Amino acid sequence: MSIEIRHLTHIYDVGTLGETKALDKIDLTIKKGNVFGLVGGIGSGKSTLASLIAGLEKPTGGRITIDGEPPCPGKNVGILFQQPEDFFFEKTLFRDMASGLLHSGLTEDEVDERIHSTLDLIGLGRQILDQSPFHLNRGTLRLAAFASVLAMRPGVLILDEPTASLDPKSRKRMLEVIEHISGDITIIYISHRLQEVVAVSEHLAVLDGGKVTFKGTVPGYLDWAAGQDGGEYLPVLSQVMYRLYGLGFDVDPDVTCLDDAVEQIRQSLEKT
Amino acid sequence: MIELEDVSFSYPAAGPVLENINLIVNKGEYLGVMGDNGSGKTTLARLMTGLLLPEKGTIRVNGISTGDRGRLLEIRSSTGMVFQNPDAQAIGETVEEDLVFGLENLGVPVPEIDTRIEQYLNLMGIRELRHRNIRTLSGGQKQLVNLVAVMVMEPECIILDEPSSMVDAGTRRIILEHIARLNHEGTAIVHITHDPEELTRCQRLIVLSRQGITKQGTTHEVFNQLLDEEKMDIPVSFAISRALGLSPVLTTEALLEELCRLKSGT
Ligand SMILES: Nc1ncnc2c1ncn2[C@@H]1O[C@H](COP(=O)(O)OP(=O)(O)OP(=O)(O)O)[C@@H](O)[C@H]1O
Ligand SMILES: Nc1ncnc2c1ncn2[C@@H]1O[C@H](COP(=O)(O)OP(=O)(O)OP(=O)(O)O)[C@@H](O)[C@H]1O
Ligand SMILES: [Mg+2]
Ligand SMILES: [Mg+2]
Numbered sequence: 001m002s003i004e005i006r007h008l009t010h011i012y013d014v015g016t017l018g019e020t021k022a023l024d025k026i027d028l029t030i031k032k033g034n035v036f037g038l039v040g041g042i043g044s045g046k047s048t049l050a051s052l053i054a055g056l057e058k059p060t061g062g063r064i065t066i067d068g069e070p071p072c073p074g075k076n077v078g079i080l081f082q083q084p085e086d087f088f089f090e091k092t093l094f095r096d097m098a099s100g101l102l103h104s105g106l107t108e109d110e111v112d113e114r115i116h117s118t119l120d121l122i123g124l125g126r127q128i129l130d131q132s133p134f135h136l137n138r139g140t141l142r143l144a145a146f147a148s149v150l151a152m153r154p155g156v157l158i159l160d161e162p163t164a165s166l167d168p169k170s171r172k173r174m175l176e177v178i179e180h181i182s183g184d185i186t187i188i189y190i191s192h193r194l195q196e197v198v199a200v201s202e203h204l205a206v207l208d209g210g211k212v213t214f215k216g217t218v219p220g221y222l223d224w225a226a227g228q229d230g231g232e233y234l235p236v237l238s239q240v241m242y243r244l245y246g247l248g249f250d251v252d253p254d255v256t257c258l259d260d261a262v263e264q265i266r267q268s269l270e271k272t
Numbered sequence: 273m274i275e276l277e278d279v280s281f282s283y284p285a286a287g288p289v290l291e292n293i294n295l296i297v298n299k300g301e302y303l304g305v306m307g308d309n310g311s312g313k314t315t316l317a318r319l320m321t322g323l324l325l326p327e328k329g330t331i332r333v334n335g336i337s338t339g340d341r342g343r344l345l346e347i348r349s350s351t352g353m354v355f356q357n358p359d360a361q362a363i364g365e366t367v368e369e370d371l372v373f374g375l376e377n378l379g380v381p382v383p384e385i386d387t388r389i390e391q392y393l394n395l396m397g398i399r400e401l402r403h404r405n406i407r408t409l410s411g412g413q414k415q416l417v418n419l420v421a422v423m424v425m426e427p428e429c430i431i432l433d434e435p436s437s438m439v440d441a442g443t444r445r446i447i448l449e450h451i452a453r454l455n456h457e458g459t460a461i462v463h464i465t466h467d468p469e470e471l472t473r474c475q476r477l478i479v480l481s482r483q484g485i486t487k488q489g490t491t492h493e494v495f496n497q498l499l500d501e502e503k504m505d506i507p508v509s510f511a512i513s514r515a516l517g518l519s520p521v522l523t524t525e526a527l528l529e530e531l532c533r534l535k536s537g538t
Contacts, residue, residue, distance in 0.1 A: 018404065041440045042412025082411045082438065085357055135285050138356050138434075139309030139466075161411065164437040165356065167308045167466050168505045192412075192440050232441050236469060236508045240524055247532060258508070262515040265531065269516075272535050 001067045001076060001155035001186050003030040003053065009061035010048055010210075022048040024210040025062070030203075035178065035187045037197040037204030037218075039233075044207040046190045047082055050158045053188065054079040066156055074100065078154030082161045082190075084145040088133035096133060097148045104152065118151040121180070123173050138165040146174070150181070157181075158188045163196060175200055195235035198222070198256065206233075222254055237261060244268075273299045273429050273460045274320050274351070278329035281315060289315050292329070293484060297429065297462055302455045304471040304491065305464040307480030313464045314356055316480065317431050320462070321353045334428070349378055352422035356433040356464075358414035362406045367393075367417050370406060374425055392424040395450065411438040419447065429460040436470065448473065468495065468507050472522035492520060 008026040013019050022045045030036045038046050052059050055071030056079070066076050073079075081087055090096040094115070101111045119126060124143055133141060142165055149157065159178070163171045178187060178200050191197050197204060198218050206214040206221075214224050225233045226242045234242060238253065241261055245253040250271060251264040274297040282288040289312045297303055297320075307313050318324040319331055322338035331338045333347045355361040364370030368389065375385045393399045396416050401409065406417060415438050422430055432451070436444045452473045455461045463474065471477060477494040479487040487494050495506045499514060509527040513520045518534075521527050 012408065018408075039440075042416070042438075042443055043410040047410060083357070083359060085359060132285065135283065137310045137314060143309075161438055165309070165434060165466065170309055171466075192438065192444075194441065229442060232445070236524065240508060240512065240527060243524070243528055244531065247528065247535075249531070249535065258511060258515075262512055265512065266516060269531070269534055272537070 002032040003028075003156060003186065004065045005029070005049075005053075005062070006064075007062035008049070008052065008059050008064060010045075010052060010057075011060045014060065022210050023052075023059070026207075026210075026212055028205055028212065028215065030186060030188065032186055033183045034203060035182045035189055035201045037201030037221075038188055038190045038207065039192070039194065039197055039204060040207035040213075045210040046207055047160055049207070050079060050160050050188065050190060053077065053156070054158055071156075074104070074152065076154065077156040077158065078149040078152050079158040080142075080146055080149050080160060080162055082164075084138070084142040084165075087145040087148060088141075091132055092130055093133050093136075093144055093148075094129035097129070097151055100148070100152055114151050114153075115147075118147050122147050122150070122177055123170075139167060139170060142166060143170060143174075146177075150177075154185065156186045156188070158190070160190045161192070162189070163191065163193060171196070194225075194233060195237065198235055198238075219254055226253070273297045273301075273334065274462075275332045276319070276326075276329065277331075279319065279326045279331060280328040281312075281319060281324065281326050283315075289482075290319075291484060295478070295485065297460055299428070300455070300458050300460055301476060302452075302461045302474045303463065304474035304477040305462060305480060306466065306468070306471070306477065308482075311480045311482055313480055314433055317353055317433050317462070317464060320431055321351050322347045323353075345377075349425070350427055351429040351431060352425050352427040353431040354415075354418050354422050354433060354435045356437075358411065358418050358438075359407075361418045361421065362414075365405060366402075367398075367404055367406055367409075368402050370417070371421055371424055374421060378425060388424050392420045395423075396420050396446070412440065412443060415439055416443070416447075423450070423454070427459070429462070430454065431462040431464075433464045434466070435463075437465075437467075444470070466505075468498075468505050468510075472507055491522065495522075496520065 005026055005028040008023055010023040011021045040046055051057050053064055054077050055073045071077050088096050097115050098111050163174055189200055204221050205212050222238055231239050231242055241251055242253040244251050250268040255261050276293050276295045279293045281290045305313055322344055325339055334350055336343045362370050364373050371389045398416050419435055436447045474491045477491050478485050487497055495510050499506050507522050509524050510520050510522055513527055
């Protein structure tokens with residue numbers, strides 16, 4: 001599904017002392033089956049945009065359409081909240097996952113099948129289904145929340161900081177799953193971990209104070225970010241490579257794999 | 273500062289989580305804690321602050337057993353904790369109320385309360401959030417407020433459970449600089465994280481697993497072991513310097529300096 005965002009503005013608590021303009025005339029087009037990265041400082045409006053695209057709130061100005069229709073939570077769009085705790089209310093994970101699926105009209109057998117195949121995909125054991133979401137450690141809770149949204153097979157999937165609290169193994173798995181499901185599902189990937197955003201996204205946008213300050217491809221972003229804030233918003237490896245390039249080392253600043261980077265630095269040192 | 277002696281703990285629903293853990297956090301030291309999801313890091317943090325009591329063994333904070341419930345206030349005022357789930361920490365409605373609450377409990381005189389709050393909100397660059405309702409803050413803003421809520425109490429030891437998992441690179445740098453400064457001024461730090469780049473200023477590192485503390489040593493020692501096993505992430509500069517056969521460094525600055533030195537042949 002493709003997403004059109006036009007002149008989108010969102011103001012919280014309009015007319016009060018605490019009035020906050022979270023989004024300011026945003027225009028974005030997100031293509032079908034794409035992974036679209038969304039980055040920006042704290043409080044820049046990412047989660048607000050996520051909740052508007054998910055149809056959980058109505059924007060105070062402008063509009064969003066998903067394949068020409070307005071967003072409809074649980075129908076054309078699913079969201080993994082930044083706080084996985086916000087996801088759960090039932091006594092067991094199974095009941096949480098099943099309630100949404102039963103509601104969408106699946107039979108009990110289909111629900112079982114759907115839940116099991118989703119857990120397998122994410123690499124979660126089935127014993128987790130009997131556990132209370134409130135007794136899970138935070139990383140596992142986030143994976144469980146991911147399983148719950150994914151099981152609904154949404155056309156648009158919004159992931160808000162999906163790898164926070166995940167250990168390296170689970171993080172890698174999460175990125176593999178995203179790679180695997182993209183193409184069928186349009187994914188919006190919100191994260192402060194630039195290394196990951198750059199690795200999974202095709203296009204990305206940067207928000208700053210509710211405005212879009214960059215939109216484009218990943219190489220375009222790397223070039224742009226290299227010239228901002230001393231390169232602080234580049235992935236760490238890119239920071240090293242851009243700085244070396246600037247210092248006269250014969251390296252390609254856009255290299256993204258550690259082994260390639262090491263090889264280039266080695267060769268560059270040998271030449272001198 | 274904090275001593276764990278033969279500590280075991282299990283949740284009724286989950287079975288044993290920690291078994292026979294021995295660990296000392298020295299006064300003024302900066303200890304990093306890594307480990308897989310579910311290895312018991314948050315549980316360890318809760319035990320250290322007396323939020324949970326060990327099933328077996330003892331935990332002493334400045335010599336006071338966390339089981340000595342009559343002296344809980346002393347323990348709470350010497351160790352503060354930044355929670356992993358930012359929604360679980362706040363007590364007040366607004367940011368100001370939340371900060372005032374903790375300071376009043378400590379018995380800080382009223383005029384000083386106000387100056388301290390102003391000082392620490394300014395320090396972290398979030399003065400404009402003072403009168404905001406905490407529940408309406410963004411994820412990263414909540415994490416900053418939670419950090420301030422602990423810093424403002426000026427405890428002897430701060431336990432951080434993933435304090436910067438939801439902030440941007442610039443904010444994270446500022447947080448880490450302030451943590452390092454506090455440590456330099458004598459505050460003991462226990463820093464739990466999944467991101468090795470955050471641990472470059474630690475003096476000592478432990479890795480927790482379901483089997484207990486499986487690795488411990490200086491930051492260099494532990495990263496060296498982790499690199500050999502290719503099991504966990506380590507800082508990019510450390511990986512590059514080791515792959516090039518240089519003596520390992522932890523930060524981009526140190527790596528660039530070393531490479532420039534090699535290039536110019538000096
Ligand atoms: N329910 C709300 N009521 C009032 N203000 C809000 C509300 N939710 C968010 N805000 C404010 O709107 C702005 C944007 O918040 P948002 O949560 O969208 O940021 P974000 O980019 O997701 O930040 P983070 O990276 O910290 O999660 C912030 O200033 C925030 O304090
Ligand atoms: N309140 C609870 N009730 C029952 N079991 C719990 C509870 N809290 C944690 N557990 C279990 O204890 C184990 C350790 O959890 P803990 O939260 O300490 O892990 P962690 O290392 O902090 O993980 P993460 O990296 O995901 O934050 C997990 O198996 C978890 O499911
Ligand atoms: Mg957010
Ligand atoms: Mg934890």
